Amino acid sequence: MLGDVIASLTARARAALRRPPTPLTNQRIYVVIGVLVGLGNIASNYVINGMPRPIDLIFMVVALVLLALIPLRPIPGTAAYLACWTMLLLLPTTDPADMTVTNLAFLFFLGRFFSAWPAFSLFLIMLFIQLVLVATAGASSGDIANALGAMWFTALVGALLVPLGALVRFIEASRLTEAEQADANLEEMRLEIAREMHDLVAYSMSQTALRAQRAAADLSYPARARDEFTALEATASDALHELRLLLRTLRQPSSEKEQPISMATGLGSVVTDLKTAVSAITADVSSAGFDITYRHLGEASPNRLQASTLSRVAREMGANIIRHGDPDAPATMTLSLGPDVIRLVATNGIRDTSAHLPRSGTGILGMRERLATIGGTLTTLSDEGTWMVTATVPVVEPRTAPLPPKEES
Structure with missing residues (x-):
């Protein structure tokens, strides 16, 4: 020995x-x-x-x-x-x-x-x-x-x-x-968590949203109960939307991540890269079965509060497309940065033209309230089966020191 x-x-x-x-x-x-x-x-x-x-x-x-x-x-x-x-x-x-x-x-x-x-x-x-x-x-x-x-x-x-x-x-x-x-072990643990969340939590949440949607459409239930089922389906869909964004980021290798999760997906209270956050939201809408096109124009830089608020508004726009949009109709999301305003526009087809058009419920009201805190506005428009939502925020000019007065000659 x-x-x-x-x-x-x-x-x-x-x-x-x-x-x-x-x-x-x-x-x-x-x-x-x-x-x-x-x-x-x-x-x-x-x-x-x-x-x-x-x-x-x-x-x-x-x-x-x-x-x-x-x-x-x-x-x-x-x-x-x-x-x-x-x-x-x-x-x-x-x-x-x-x-x-x-x-x-x-x-x-x-x-x-x-x-x-x-x-x-x-x-x-x-x-x-x-x-x-x-x-x-x-x-x-x-x-x-x-x-x-x-x-x-x-x-x-x-x-x-x-x-x-x-x-x-x-x-x-x-x-x-x-x-x-240790980094490799953490990477494997992160992927395992993502797989478990996808296989268990996301599946259960999807079933909850689907069953609530069917119950809301069942006329045998009282109107008040159907309203509760509708609210439950909306809450489950929003939570599933957030979960899909998180899973998308968790599955991305750490070596390829350019921003932390809060910046890449819009989660958290601080978002600095608005282009990436909106791109991640459109990718989630695309994974839900929609043909969506994302474009960004301009080079103006929103401040941290504007970027955080607009990312939340974009998330609500994406959730509304998944909840009310027609998967067979094209959808778009356009982010225009400057020169005077920052504008986020989402368009989608309406799932059932015979039903009532999307109205200013809690989702649209919440977007208006968020934008109002930073001096922004929200407008909605329906035209021949197409629904359009526009969020507008003024560009904040950087402060500059005043020029000294000219001396009189």
């Missing part, structure tokens, strides 16, 4: 080291780390050796810039840093200690931004550069001993920092995978 545990841990460690680096969403954090380490490198050299020479200060500043570049562009940043490190070792007038502190962050970045084998290969290249320069320098034994000590120090800290960077990369990748899995 101990052998199985060791083998399992070894396999997981090997998989972690071989996992490719994931795209970062927090590059700024590592850029800040690179800058802070570069500044710390300059400060430590100043404290230990006093004011650095211009050539040393140049290498320190270049190392700072390249270290901050690595999180943004790992490959060119790493290549440039190794080239800077090599030049520092080649020039006889420079001190290799000028990049000691930045080398620590560089080794950590190798593990963080590269997979296992490229990271350790770059680390070995760094050690090989030091070894070759020590072997070909021809310096005194004391200088060679110092160079070998620096190389062993680099090897020791690299053996610690490169795996540490790989571990951080593995932890971040694991957290990202867990977050993606």
Whole structure:
């Protein structure tokens, strides 16, 4: 069993080291780390050796810039840093200690931004550069001993920092995978809720509306009872209309949603995209079996209160089309945005021309009351079997500062 545990841990460690680096969403954090380490490198050299020479200060500043570049562009940043490190070792007038502190962050970045084998290969290249320069320098034994000590120090800290960077990369990748899995689970849960609501709630509500409609048309019931059935059928149809809008949005993948549910369907008290809200309502009318055409004209922008009110009015228009319209006759819904007014017009055929025309009941009265609160109006018109409802709201001009009076000459 101990052998199985060791083998399992070894396999997981090997998989972690071989996992490719994931795209970062927090590059700024590592850029800040690179800058802070570069500044710390300059400060430590100043404290230990006093004011650095211009050539040393140049290498320190270049190392700072390249270290901050690595999180943004790992490959060119790493290549440039190794080239800077090599030049520092080649020039006889420079001190290799000028990049000691930045080398620590560089080794950590190798593990963080590269997979296992490229990271350790770059680390070995760094050690090989030091070894070759020590072997070909021809310096005194004391200088060679110092160079070998620096190389062993680099090897020791690299053996610690490169795996540490790989571990951080593995932890971040694991957290990202867990977050993606959680999002996938929520997506599946959302679709399951939509399916259950469609199969159970929407079906039951449709049956309620249908039975209430049949009961309202049954002359064996008293007139008062038939009026109650009519009100029940209207309430159920409105609720079913809202439910269909919600289900339409729930079934839409999250990656394709441009607005939240309240903006896409007209639900909620705040709607900012009136075009999308009206489009969703016409789509629901179309799914109910009507041949409806939606058009929007103009580019005027309603304020939040106007957009919310008009979306509610459009919802009531759509519900009236489903409730009273003739599915065999074409229907339209047109949204005109500006330049002076915002106008929403709905037309549909009347289901039974022998019956009474739609009258200003609670639905139309409610639309008029909503529009009146924002200075709008509602008009209705019936003509040769066609019913038309028009909602009009004045465009609110943005406030501008008054011009200063002209000075008299």
